[in-house]
Amino acid sequence: MRLTGKTAIITGGASGFGAGIVRRFIQEGARVMIADINAAAARDFRTEMGDHAVAHTVDVGDGASVNEMARTAVDTFGHVDILVNNAGVTHLPAPLDEVSEEDFDRVCRVNMKSVYLTARALVPHMKERQAGAILNIASTAGVSPRPNLNWYNASKGWMITASKAMAVELAPVGIRVNALNPVAGETPLLRSFMGEDTPEMRAKFLSTIPLGRFSTPQDMGNAALFLCSDEASMITGTALEVDGGRCI
16 A cells, blocks of 8 residues: 555546556555546546546646646645656657648647646645655657657657656655656557557567567556655656667
8 A cells, every 4th residue: 555645646547558557556545536538438437446536537738627637636635646647649650741730739739738737737736745746658769769650759758858857856845757668558559659450560569579568557557656656755857668678
């Protein structure tokens, strides 16, 4: 029960890696806000998770929506200890000069602007309490970019740098900031990463991962649990690769 008494907001928490983090946090005693743009999925998952979870609909790229999420969490829990910026999107694989402006703007809005908006909404609360843990879900794409996912790669590289910059600035007020770099996993984004989900494409992708499998929501939940718990009280500014060795 490493998170007993702790409260957390997890964006994109109704599916994929986010759901794995929600599940693990609740298993360890936390009260969790499942914040997701998919209201029905968030409500259904909240029902599954029980009394330690609440569901909230949020558009992480919209400032008013993020502010409302933060206010609701504080009103519901009394305080917020942990923020996990997990919500993310990608564009379909394509040459960098052929990605549409609409897709580029969407990637920047969800993957990058959301980190600014959640920080603006919740860091003042954490500063007042002189405590907090922020975890940004980046990607191996930000460390070892692959062709045809250029602007997604760039957004995750930005997230890694933002995490380190936030960590340096917020350390004196007791707020830790870290990132996780998963390799692709069994999530709704997998098909988008590969372009098409076929046995041949999966085999090709898995051949680049030394441990020979995708990241799972459980893998991410375990790593997030450690970095957001008091066991990691001396760790800030790190970008932990949960990638089966892909970035070696």
